[in-house]
Amino acid sequence: MRKGRAGTAAAGVTLALLLTLPSHPAGAAPFATREALPNGLVLLTAERPALPIVTVRVLVRAGSLHEPADLPGLANLTAVLLPQGTARRTALEISEAIDFVGGTLRAEGGQDAATVTLTVLKRDLATGLDLLADLLRSPAFPEEEIRRKVQQLKGAIAQKAEDAGTVAAEAFAAALYGAHPYGRPVEGTPESLPAITRQHLVDFHARLYVPNNTLMAVAGDVTTAEVRALFGKAFGDWTARPVPAPSLPAVASPPTRVLRRVDRELTQANIVVGHVGYPRRSPDHYALSVLNYILGGGGFTSRLVHSIREERGWAYDVHSRFSPGLEAGPFAVTLQTKNETAGEAVREVLAQLRRIRQDGITAEELQDAQAFLTGSFPLRYDTNAEVAALLTQMELHGLGIDFPARYPDLIRALARGEINRVARQYLDPDRSVVVVVGKQAKIALPF
Amino acid sequence: MRELRGGRRVAIALALGLPLLLPGTGVGVEVLERTLENGLKVLLVEEHKAPVATFHVWYRVGSRNERPGATGVSHFLEHMMFKGTSTTGPKEFNRLIQRNGGWDNAFTSHDYTGYYTNIAADRVHLPIALEADRMVNLLLKEEDVRMERDVVLEERRLRTEDDPSSAVVEEMYAAAFKAHPYGNPVIGWMEEIRQITRAELLQHYRTYSIPNNAVVVAVGAFDREALFARIREAFGRIPRGPAPPAVRSVEPPQQGERRVVVKREAKLPFVFIGYHIPTLNHPDSFALEVLASVLADGKSSRLHRSLVYEQQVALYAAASYDRLSADPSLFYLYAAALPGKGSDQVERALYAEVERLQREPVSERELQKAKNQLEADFVLSQDSIFSLARQIATYEMVASWREWERYLPGIRAVTAADVQRVAGAYLTADNRTVGILVPLAMKE
Numbered sequence: 001m002r003k004g005r006a007g008t009a010a011a012g013v014t015l016a017l018l019l020t021l022p023s024h025p026a027g028a029a030p031f032a033t034r035e036a037l038p039n040g041l042v043l044l045t046a047e048r049p050a051l052p053i054v055t056v057r058v059l060v061r062a063g064s065l066h067e068p069a070d071l072p073g074l075a076n077l078t079a080v081l082l083p084q085g086t087a088r089r090t091a092l093e094i095s096e097a098i099d100f101v102g103g104t105l106r107a108e109g110g111q112d113a114a115t116v117t118l119t120v121l122k123r124d125l126a127t128g129l130d131l132l133a134d135l136l137r138s139p140a141f142p143e144e145e146i147r148r149k150v151q152q153l154k155g156a157i158a159q160k161a162e163d164a165g166t167v168a169a170e171a172f173a174a175a176l177y178g179a180h181p182y183g184r185p186v187e188g189t190p191e192s193l194p195a196i197t198r199q200h201l202v203d204f205h206a207r208l209y210v211p212n213n214t215l216m217a218v219a220g221d222v223t224t225a226e227v228r229a230l231f232g233k234a235f236g237d238w239t240a241r242p243v244p245a246p247s248l249p250a251v252a253s254p255p256t257r258v259l260r261r262v263d264r265e266l267t268q269a270n271i272v273v274g275h276v277g278y279p280r281r282s283p284d285h286y287a288l289s290v291l292n293y294i295l296g297g298g299g300f301t302s303r304l305v306h307s308i309r310e311e312r313g314w315a316y317d318v319h320s321r322f323s324p325g326l327e328a329g330p331f332a333v334t335l336q337t338k339n340e341t342a343g344e345a346v347r348e349v350l351a352q353l354r355r356i357r358q359d360g361i362t363a364e365e366l367q368d369a370q371a372f373l374t375g376s377f378p379l380r381y382d383t384n385a386e387v388a389a390l391l392t393q394m395e396l397h398g399l400g401i402d403f404p405a406r407y408p409d410l411i412r413a414l415a416r417g418e419i420n421r422v423a424r425q426y427l428d429p430d431r432s433v434v435v436v437v438g439k440q441a442k443i444a445l446p447f
Numbered sequence: 448m449r450e451l452r453g454g455r456r457v458a459i460a461l462a463l464g465l466p467l468l469l470p471g472t473g474v475g476v477e478v479l480e481r482t483l484e485n486g487l488k489v490l491l492v493e494e495h496k497a498p499v500a501t502f503h504v505w506y507r508v509g510s511r512n513e514r515p516g517a518t519g520v521s522h523f524l525e526h527m528m529f530k531g532t533s534t535t536g537p538k539e540f541n542r543l544i545q546r547n548g549g550w551d552n553a554f555t556s557h558d559y560t561g562y563y564t565n566i567a568a569d570r571v572h573l574p575i576a577l578e579a580d581r582m583v584n585l586l587l588k589e590e591d592v593r594m595e596r597d598v599v600l601e602e603r604r605l606r607t608e609d610d611p612s613s614a615v616v617e618e619m620y621a622a623a624f625k626a627h628p629y630g631n632p633v634i635g636w637m638e639e640i641r642q643i644t645r646a647e648l649l650q651h652y653r654t655y656s657i658p659n660n661a662v663v664v665a666v667g668a669f670d671r672e673a674l675f676a677r678i679r680e681a682f683g684r685i686p687r688g689p690a691p692p693a694v695r696s697v698e699p700p701q702q703g704e705r706r707v708v709v710k711r712e713a714k715l716p717f718v719f720i721g722y723h724i725p726t727l728n729h730p731d732s733f734a735l736e737v738l739a740s741v742l743a744d745g746k747s748s749r750l751h752r753s754l755v756y757e758q759q760v761a762l763y764a765a766a767s768y769d770r771l772s773a774d775p776s777l778f779y780l781y782a783a784a785l786p787g788k789g790s791d792q793v794e795r796a797l798y799a800e801v802e803r804l805q806r807e808p809v810s811e812r813e814l815q816k817a818k819n820q821l822e823a824d825f826v827l828s829q830d831s832i833f834s835l836a837r838q839i840a841t842y843e844m845v846a847s848w849r850e851w852e853r854y855l856p857g858i859r860a861v862t863a864a865d866v867q868r869v870a871g872a873y874l875t876a877d878n879r880t881v882g883i884l885v886p887l888a889m890k891e
Contacts, residue, residue: 051830053823053827091746092747092752095745099744099748100815104745120823148759152785155715155783159715159783161714162611162889264712266608267604267608268601268609300529300538300541301542312597313594313598314597316599316601336605337601338601367546368546371548374548375546375547376545376550377548379499379548382497383831384830385830
């Protein structure tokens, strides 16, 4: 911040700052570096020496997109069993080792990818990396651990039913995606889990957990050279294998509106209204980010919050979101309102979708959205964890290592006509899935 | 607002210190402390690792300052603080901040209400005038109160009415505190929220929204002297107000176990147990912090290893110590039973772990592990300037920000004997309140 200039010169400077915000000061170091080992493993490094900590985020393209349709939950179970025993260590030895240094080591399944994250103090990086490599390359899948984990997953699945928001989201996904992996929860079901054998897990791991199918982002007190040396040593002799692309059913929004009502003893209706969106690699992503900010992603400045919360007091939480993945993830408006106002709220959501399609956005809305998206970028990617997550997303979707530098221009280049076009092309209220979870006897819907 | 977390404790427990940063406190930041004439304290930290900043104004007012029959007024007032002043319309604050790439929000707890803006460092001055403005000029229009009441009721429905575990937590707190306002939910009881009037909100605002009851905290890539000058210019003119009334309630010692049952449609039995313990101002607080870590930090922790992994009775089992509290709060244990297991099994298993810690001191390795976890947590928590600002502000609200610097030395000094002693002194049957969720069958 400039110091102590008086009068109009200061006002001029301030005004200039308000209008423009360079994403990188000239001559700044690159956001991150990218290297690929000979076996195809991709290493992304963001050097951030301010604190003696290191965050490693590993993505393996081994999400539920890759599991056979008759073994739902296989991908997730493989992932969550990684820390539960390896060739060299038992589950307890692994947790004791990472806990002792105050680090964290977590593995979780997903739809597009499995994710393993490691956080350690710099001085414990060697220990952490050794554990990480062990988990990824040599999980043992002991029978006892499989049994234990399946019991836990059954418990977690059961408890999900207590959360109306989750019930609504899962009903929405199922109705929209059907047999496509995006239509089912990654954990599988209490019926599908016992069908998974140890051999299934071993085979899935052998097939998909290979270096050419894996990317690693390292953010923290490391240099590119260090990462190359340490990770090269830990993963350099990991054998690559070709990974076939999964065959997936096509996705499409329903031909006409679909309604799903779930009756629960609740004071609030949990509502999801939406349809199929787009895949992340779509060039329309940036225009759609602007559109969504205006419609319902921009908090109090958004149309949905203004209309449903501020003007009518119907909801505390109401928002819209596109969730683009490797496949065309959903578009959804989500809100919770007492049962008695559910019908009116659904009507208003559909009206807002129609209006923005029909009338488009204003010049002021465009400007505000562009200002927010460009200006907030450094804030959204500030901590090691946020940076590492951004890096893996960049790599997974082929955005390029210079993405952070290009982002502001991608947003600034958008004209109002572009936003209006994507509104017409991608919003489809008449072909949406509407889910209402609540006390149905008190809910009167407009259809 | 108070939050539950499973597995690894995060919550408000803030680890401090690492020899690699600075010996002793492990704090790698320097806090500039100034107090204006009107009593407003200002705490500024320069942090230049990224061109970002976070600007906070926190008020010493929360649900502990509320009267029976009028609970929820602090939280409701927090909502109303976004509804516009005599000079700034309701949308203008948000719009200005977001147009400049920033994000603003607020939260209310038992002890304080905090307002913050995260923004690019070269725009950190933008919220200053706006915060000073709403400290003094809030409109509190009748129609806005009426509309926002509906929003708060929806929030309550979302957080508690329709959430079985939260309902148990609320019930347990109400039973654990018969005299002190900590027994009331921060959001307020449903029927009392409905009856809060504009006059009450205005009264609350005038009493607590004064500079001598507030602290400004900012962390980021700014020049602290320049920022201080702006803060003084914006806030300096606001007159000091009369000291708000002190909270007189003191919870009497609990002299026997209390048990409360909540029956709700749910799937899994859930147990939430609270023990009365002292705050950070008591020398035992460090040992209690280490105790919580031994119990619940990581998958090798006592509760997870025993209840989740070995016995397989719980879906999750955890503990937390509400150390950063203005008045003595609770140390809690909680767990959800796996399908087919009962809450009584889980309860017994939790007490068995407590009794082990009361009978035998932890090993040196286990003690060191807990300390390592707390230290690493602290370093990690400084990665986020927002988290850093929150820590400093929280400490200042309930004690002094300087206690934050004393945290790590305090943790390091804890012995195995200390941990055993506090387990025995505080985690007793007579000192506990047990909340139990009895699931009623859900229609499917």
